[in-house]
Amino acid sequence: MSPAPRADLAVLAHTRRPGAVRRLVGGLSGLWAKVGPAYALEGVLIFAVLMIAEWVTPGRATLAHVTPHPFWIPVILMTVRKGSASGLAAAGLATALAWVAGWPPQGPQEDYYTFSLRVWREPILWIIAALVVGAQRNRQIRDRQALEDRLRLTEEQRNTLGSYCEDLHAELATFERGRATAVDCPVETALEALHRLRLAPDADWPRCFGEAMACWIGPAQWSLHLLRGDVLHPAAGSAGRLPVPDRAIASLHAAARVLGHPLSVFDRHEAALLDGVGILACEARPPSRGPSFGLIVVGEVEPARLTPALPIALAIVAEALGTRLAQDLGEAATGPLPDPLVPHPQERVPCET
Numbered sequence: 001m002s003p004a005p006r007a008d009l010a011v012l013a014h015t016r017r018p019g020a021v022r023r024l025v026g027g028l029s030g031l032w033a034k035v036g037p038a039y040a041l042e043g044v045l046i047f048a049v050l051m052i053a054e055w056v057t058p059g060r061a062t063l064a065h066v067t068p069h070p071f072w073i074p075v076i077l078m079t080v081r082k083g084s085a086s087g088l089a090a091a092g093l094a095t096a097l098a099w100v101a102g103w104p105p106q107g108p109q110e111d112y113y114t115f116s117l118r119v120w121r122e123p124i125l126w127i128i129a130a131l132v133v134g135a136q137r138n139r140q141i142r143d144r145q146a147l148e149d150r151l152r153l154t155e156e157q158r159n160t161l162g163s164y165c166e167d168l169h170a171e172l173a174t175f176e177r178g179r180a181t182a183v184d185c186p187v188e189t190a191l192e193a194l195h196r197l198r199l200a201p202d203a204d205w206p207r208c209f210g211e212a213m214a215c216w217i218g219p220a221q222w223s224l225h226l227l228r229g230d231v232l233h234p235a236a237g238s239a240g241r242l243p244v245p246d247r248a249i250a251s252l253h254a255a256a257r258v259l260g261h262p263l264s265v266f267d268r269h270e271a272a273l274l275d276g277v278g279i280l281a282c283e284a285r286p287p288s289r290g291p292s293f294g295l296i297v298v299g300e301v302e303p304a305r306l307t308p309a310l311p312i313a314l315a316i317v318a319e320a321l322g323t324r325l326a327q328d329l330g331e332a333a334t335g336p337l338p339d340p341l342v343p344h345p346q347e348r349v350p351c352e353t
Contacts, residue, residue, distance in 0.1 A: 040086075040089075042077075042078075043074050043077070043078045043086070043089075043090055043093070046073060046074040046077070047071075047074055047093060047094070047097055050063065050070050050071065050073075050074075050097075051097060051100075051101065053070075054101045063098075063101060065104060069098075069122045071094035071097070071098060071122070071126065072126070072129075074090050074093075074094065075087060075090045075091050075094055075126045075129065075130060076129065076133065077090075078090035079129065079130050079133045079134045079137060080133065080137055082137075082141075083134045083137045083138040083141055084130055084131055084133075084134025084135055084137070084138055085134070086134075087129070087130030087131070087133065087134040087137075088127065088130045088131070088134070090126075090130065091123070091126035091127045091129075091130045094123070094126055095123040095126065098122070098123065103119045104118075104119070185214070185215040185216075185218075189215055190212075190215040190216055193208070193211045193212040193214075193215045193216075194212055194216075194316065194317070194320045196208045196211070196212075197209055197211070197212045197317075197320045197321060197324055198320050198323045198324050199324075200324060205321075205324050206235070206236050209224070209236065209317075209321055209324075210236070210238075212317045212320060212321075213238075213317060216313040216314070216316060216317050217298060217301060217305070217310070217313060217314060217317070218301060218302055218305045219301075219302055220238065220298055220299070220300060220301040220302070220305075221237075221238050221298070221299040221300040221301075222237065222238050222278075222296060222297060222298045222299060223236070223237040223238070223244065223296075223297050223299070224236040224237065224284075224294060224295075224296055224321075225249050225253070225294050225295045225296075225297070226284075226293060226294035226325075227292065227293055227294050231246075232246065232249050232250060232253060232294060232295060235294070244277055244278075244297060248276070248277045249277075249295060249297065251273065252273060252274070252277060252281045252295060252297065253281075253283060253292070253294075253295040255270075255273050256281055256282060256283040256295060257283055257292055261282075261311075261315070262280060262281065262282035262311040262312075262314050262315050262318070263280065263281040263282070263311075264279065264280050264308075264310070264311040265279045265280075266308055266311070277297060277299075278297045278298050278299040278300075279298055279299065279300070279301065279306070280296075280297070280298035280301075280310065280311055280314050281295060281296065281297045281298070282295070282296050282311070282314045282315055282318040283295050283296075283318065284296060284318050284321045284322045284325060285318065285319065285322040286319060286322035286323045286325075286326045287319050287322070287323065288326075290322070290326055291326075292322075293321070293322055293325040293326070294325075296314065296317070296318050296321070298314060
C-alpha cells in the first residue's frame with residue numbers, strides 16, 4: 001500500500017455509509033496509522049516475495065509443507081517492530097494469503113476435524129504469537145515513550161535553567177561593573193563633606209553641596225529649589241534631572257514644612273504627594289528649626305540605596321545646607337540665587353575649606 005490509500009480510507013470513513021462499513025473503514029485507517037507506511041510496505045514486500053516463491057515452485061501449497069511455515073517471518077517481524085496491532089495485521093494477512101495459496105490436501109485417514117486442526121493450527125499460532133509477543137512489545141514501546149518524554153522534559157528544564165543562569169550572570173556582571181565604577185565614600189569623607197558645606201564660602205557652597213549629595217545619597221538625580229521672597233526658584237540640579245512644575249514644588253514644600261520631616265515613598269500618603277515629582281523631598285532648614293530656605297527633591301537613586309535610611313541621609317545634608325544658608329539670612333532668603341551646579345558633582349575635585 002502507498003500513502004494514497006490512507007487518504008482514501010480517511011475520506012470513506014466520514015462518508016454516509018452503513019455503521020458496520022464505517023467502523024471497518026475507520027478501523028483500517030487507525031491500523032494503517034499505527035503500523036505506519038514504511039513498516040506496512042516492508043511487510044507487504046516480504047509477503048510478496050514468499051507468494052512469488054509459492055507460485056514459482058512446482059506443486060500445490062508448497063509453503064504449507066515447510067515447517068515452520070515461512071509466513072512466521074513477517075508475522076514475528078511486524079510484531080516485534082510495532083507491537084500487537086501490526087502483528088495481528090500481519091497474522092490476518094498471512095492467513096488470507098495461506099488460503100489463497102491453498103491448503104495441503106486432506107489425507108485419506110483424516111476426518112474433517114483432524115484436517116481442520118492441521119490446517120488452522122498455523123494461523124491460530126500466528127494470532128497467539130502476535131498477541132503475546134505484541135503485548136510485551138507494546139509495554140516496551142510505552143516505557144520507551146515515557147523515557148523520551150522525561151528526556152524531553154529534562155532538556156526543556158535544562159534549557160530554562162541555562163537561560164536563567166545566563167540572565168543572572170549578566171545581572172551579576174552589571175552589578176560588579178557598577179560597584180567597580182562607583183565612587184567610594186567612607187564615613188570620614190562623608191562627614192568631611194558636611195563640614196566643608198557648612199563652612200563653604202559664597203562662591204563654593206553649591207559645589208560643596210553637590211559633593212555632600214554624592215557622598216550621602218550616591219549617584220542620583222536631584223534638584224535644589226531656593227526661596228526668594230515667597231516663591232521657590234530652581235537653583236541647582238544633577239545631570240539629566242527633568243524640570244518639575246512650580247505648583248508641585250510649592251505643594252511639596254508646604255507639606256514638608258507642616259510635617260517637619262523628609263517626604264519619602266516609604267509612606268503611602270507621602271508617596272501620593274511625591275507622585276510624578278520624585279521619591280524624596282526635604283526642606284533646607286538648619287537644625288535649630290529656623291526659617292526654611294528651600295526644598296531638595298530627589299528624583300532617582302540607585303536601587304541598592306533605596307532604603308528607609310535614605311531619607312535620614314537626605315535630612316542630614318539638608319540640615320548642613322540650612323546651616324550654611326543661615327549664616328547670611330538675608331542673602332540666602334532674598335538675595336541673588338547661587339550659580340547652578342554643574343552635572344555629576346561626584347566627579348568634581350573636593351572643595352577646599
